[in-house]
Amino acid sequence: MGDEAPPETADAARLRYSGREATDMPLRELLTALERMYPPDRLLTNPAQLAAYESDALTVFKEQAGAVVLSETQSEVVDTVRLCARHGVPFVARGSGTSLSGGSLPVADGVVIGLSRLNRILKLDPDDRVAVVEPGVVNLAVSRAAAPHRLYYAPDPSSQSVCTIGGNVAFNSGGAHCLKYGMTSNHVLGMKVVLPDGEVSEMGGASLEGVGPDMTGLFVGSEGLFGIALEITLRLLPIPEVYRTVLAAYHSLEDAGDAVSAVIASGLLPGAMEIMDRLAIRAAEVGAQAGYPPDAAALLIVELEGEADAVDAEFSRLLRVIESSGAYEVRVARDEEERTRIWKGRKSAFSAVGRLAPDYIVQDGVVPRSRLGEALARIEALSRAYDISVANVFHAGDGNLHPLILFDGRTTGALEAAEELAGEILELCIELGGSITGEHGVGMEKRHYMSRMFGRAEMEAMERLRSSIDPMQLANRGKMLPLETTRAPGR
Amino acid sequence: MxxxxxxxxxxxxxxxxxxxxxxxxxxxxxxxxxxxxxxxxxxxxxxxxxxxxxxxxxxxxxxxxxxxxxxxxxxxxxxxxxxxxxxxxxxxxxxxxxxxxxxxxxxxxxxxxxxxxxxxxxxxxxxxxxxxxxxxxxxxxxxxxxxxxxxxxxxxxxxxxxxxxxxxxxxxxxxxxxAPRSTASLRADFATLDAGLDAVVRLGRSTFDLEGVDLVATAKGVSLWLRVGGLADTLPGRMERISDFLTDRSEPVRIERFENGEKGVVHWKEMASMEWAPEDGLLVKVPVTPTKVRQVDAAWASQGAIRRYSVGANVAWVAWPGSTRALDDSLADAGLAGVVLRGSSGHPWVGRPTGRRFLERIAAALDPDDKFGAVRSWPTS
Structure with a gap:
């Protein structure tokens, strides 16, 4: 495993990435063709319009597209992809632009295909417990539509009120409930996709089971490199009868971490187990007035859900575990309102951190659960060594860390230092046997860490696979796979 | 070690x-x-x-x-x-x-x-x-x-x-x-497959945490098997509620409940071992949905197939007495695909699986000399 070359600094990557390629001529021809397809209000080409699309939620990367089209139908998407292929112009699909890894950053002089108007729920079948949706449907809209049938869509990224299913599919988004229910890929049963040369292919279906290689599973999380999903068949689950949520306050982060291990050891399977540290608690308090215990060094949120009888019995057991774990305050949500408040604080922690510092980087890494304590101690040491504040919010049940690295971008060198610290945290995750991303994807941000996590043979295999599916490398060029290896190695 | x-x-x-x-x-x-x-x-x-x-x-x-x-x-x-x-x-x-x-x-x-x-x-x-x-x-x-x-x-x-x-x-x-500390099972017999499927669909939208939901087609109709797991003292109450739920609207012919003992696990063991299927015929897994099962079951029954619908009628296990060709035709007609686990079919994948064009590109990257034969053995439509 690993590669000999050290990862390039983010700054060098940004500089190099902004070097324009000589695609102007094909782009002009493409624009002429697109003008025949799209009315002016859905084909954006002037710089002021394009500026709105130059970044996603990872704003350190900026790039100006050659054009943005706002597609309204599947056939418009297919035709646009075909035109891009014909003219050899790269394209990037974009939903709500909430990617935290730069996944929907435009390619210079490429086309951004805006999918947020492709937002129809095409079918909702309560008998078969599936929804068939277009890629621009907002995550939470699926659960809203399913609610009258007492069903819901389980993956719940923090941005679920705005992020789209298409983006969730491309980046295999997670959420707080992955421990029990898995990530996006565990809830996508089938798809109709347009491949990067404009060919349309179907895979999977409406059944929980499949036949043949799980191509749907391969497509999910491929970060747009295999094309664009036009229709996605999602699995729906019955809304649990009850949720029981407990919040426990600790005098140290280690105690909270130990409590997670104790819960796991007790044989319970909580739907969610989240930890926030002191700085994250402060942010949540400022951002959402969650009413968290103000003096806590760490908060642990644990939630059980299911049939009332079963959950009641399990919850008693959970409380015994938590009460003997050194928590100095334990609060049980007595009703839905209290539960919502507990979660609101947690889910707003990311954005609320913005109130503590002008800028911040949301990092996303995974370590084996049993090494969480070690990882947190080392992040704290890094934070001290760099003299940069780091707030920690994480999905403790599955070892998914979200260090929030605070800095002031107006200070010279502050961004670079923050990025260096972020990079060290990723190295730490790899060293401990984890992953460079649990749910945000590789995107622009982490492509230079791919070869730290995967060996040369794996990188070449991924490159070959991408080149076989997209020989011209038009679909989301430059994401996930480092540019150095974009030429498919010979045999 | x-x-x-x-x-x-x-x-x-x-x-x-x-x-x-x-x-x-x-x-x-x-x-x-x-x-x-x-x-x-x-x-x-x-x-x-x-x-x-x-x-x-x-x-x-x-x-x-x-x-x-x-x-x-x-x-x-x-x-x-x-x-x-x-x-x-x-x-x-x-x-x-x-x-x-x-x-x-x-x-x-x-x-x-x-x-x-x-x-x-x-x-x-x-x-x-x-x-x-x-x-x-x-x-x-x-x-x-x-x-x-x-x-x-x-x-x-x-x-x-x-x-x-x-x-x-x-x-x-x-x-x-x-693993759950304990499990309990229940069998409900219905006069028709449709009644059994109705129950599967209702249960699928209920709040019961069911581990297993299987339908076994029998000569007299269909048997619905359910399994729940959890702390032992909660199971009797939960099974009671499920029984009430089943008899509330639909009309099972009879319900039998099994605690953790041997009798309660016999169905699940039999499903896992596939011992219910004759050794000599074809044994096929077909992904389905409850809606699909309603459409295809009668045709399969008329061909003499033994059918078990597992995973909430998302998987049909079919013991097929006839030829591979007849099976392939039947699946293709219904827009289904399957994989043959037992019996000499010569073609493991049957019916009409989706994704051929995508598969071709994947296979070209991982197996350029066609040593494993993914595309070769993939049915053409």
Missing amino acids: SPDQARTTSSSSSQVKEIQEAVRRHARVLATGGGSKPALSTPGDDGVVRIDVSPLRGILFYDPEEFTFSAWAGTPVAAVAADLAQNGQHLPFDPPLSAQGATLGGTVAAGANGSGRYRYGGVRDFLIGVRFVDGRGNLLQGGGKVVKNAAGFDFPKLMVGSLGRLGILTELTFKVFP
Whole structure:
């Protein structure tokens, strides 16, 4: 495993990435063709319009597209992809632009295909417990539509009120409930996709089971490199009868971490187990007035859900575990309102951190659960060594860390230092046997860490696979796979 | 690690090299394991060289606190299940044919799931990492060792259901779950399949946490089997509520409840062992939905097929008495596809599976010389 070359600094990557390629001529021809397809209000080409699309939620990367089209139908998407292929112009699909890894950053002089108007729920079948949706449907809209049938869509990224299913599919988004229910890929049963040369292919279906290689599973999380999903068949689950949520306050982060291990050891399977540290608690308090215990060094949120009888019995057991774990305050949500408040604080922690510092980087890494304590101690040491504040919010049940690295971008060198610290945290995750991303994807941000996590043979295999599916490398060029290896190695 | 395991492991490393060599040397190869799914381990063409992965066995790593383990692909499922059970854990999808010697690699390659898939998902949802030999003889790793991971292309999922036709699995990493302390089961008999399916659909939208939901077509109608798991003292009350729910609107002919004992697990064991299906005919897995089952069951019954609808009527297990051709036609008519696990079909995939064009591109990258034959054995529409 690993590669000999050290990862390039983010700054060098940004500089190099902004070097324009000589695609102007094909782009002009493409624009002429697109003008025949799209009315002016859905084909954006002037710089002021394009500026709105130059970044996603990872704003350190900026790039100006050659054009943005706002597609309204599947056939418009297919035709646009075909035109891009014909003219050899790269394209990037974009939903709500909430990617935290730069996944929907435009390619210079490429086309951004805006999918947020492709937002129809095409079918909702309560008998078969599936929804068939277009890629621009907002995550939470699926659960809203399913609610009258007492069903819901389980993956719940923090941005679920705005992020789209298409983006969730491309980046295999997670959420707080992955421990029990898995990530996006565990809830996508089938798809109709347009491949990067404009060919349309179907895979999977409406059944929980499949036949043949799980191509749907391969497509999910491929970060747009295999094309664009036009229709996605999602699995729906019955809304649990009850949720029981407990919040426990600790005098140290280690105690909270130990409590997670104790819960796991007790044989319970909580739907969610989240930890926030002191700085994250402060942010949540400022951002959402969650009413968290103000003096806590760490908060642990644990939630059980299911049939009332079963959950009641399990919850008693959970409380015994938590009460003997050194928590100095334990609060049980007595009703839905209290539960919502507990979660609101947690889910707003990311954005609320913005109130503590002008800028911040949301990092996303995974370590084996049993090494969480070690990882947190080392992040704290890094934070001290760099003299940069780091707030920690994480999905403790599955070892998914979200260090929030605070800095002031107006200070010279502050961004670079923050990025260096972020990079060290990723190295730490790899060293401990984890992953460079649990749910945000590789995107622009982490492509230079791919070869730290995967060996040369794996990188070449991924490159070959991408080149076989997209020989011209038009679909989301430059994401996930480092540019150095974009030429498919010979045999 | 015991001395025995250490020996297994070092010999296994050289066996992996042998597999790589064999793939490089031969024009056509087929990986085989425990032989519990003979249709998948019998080469269809002359000139196909079998590569036996079953000597590649042993658990490489298991930390109960991590909820993960890694093992060689030829490790029998039963051996792993025994180790997991000692720590109160399990693979919750009831891996089928483990009593017949199914291996982990064969279970992944066949994409085979049992009744327990209903609640938490199947092999695709629990496999988190793989090592496999591609068509060039390269040993590749995909996924990782942690339960949550979004880095790189998801090779583990791609291998699920691939029948070894995109690569030969050598090492697998799974996540596992805590096993329920106790289970209880219930059988409800209905006069018609439709009534049974109505109950499946109602239960699917109810708040009951069901581990298994199977329908067994019988001469007198259909039997619905349900399984719940959890703390023992909660089970009787939960079963009572489920019984009330079933008799509330629909009208089962009769309901029988089983506690944790032998009688209660007999159905689930029988489903996992496939002993209900005649040894000599075709045994086929067909992905379906409740809606599809309503459309196809009568036709299958009229052909003399024995049908069991598992996983909340998402999987049809069909013991097919007729020819492969007739089965293929029947599936194609219904817009379905299947995989033949037992019986000599010569073609493991039957009916009309989706995704051929995408598969062609994947196979061109992983198996450019067509040694494994994914596309060759994929039905054309």
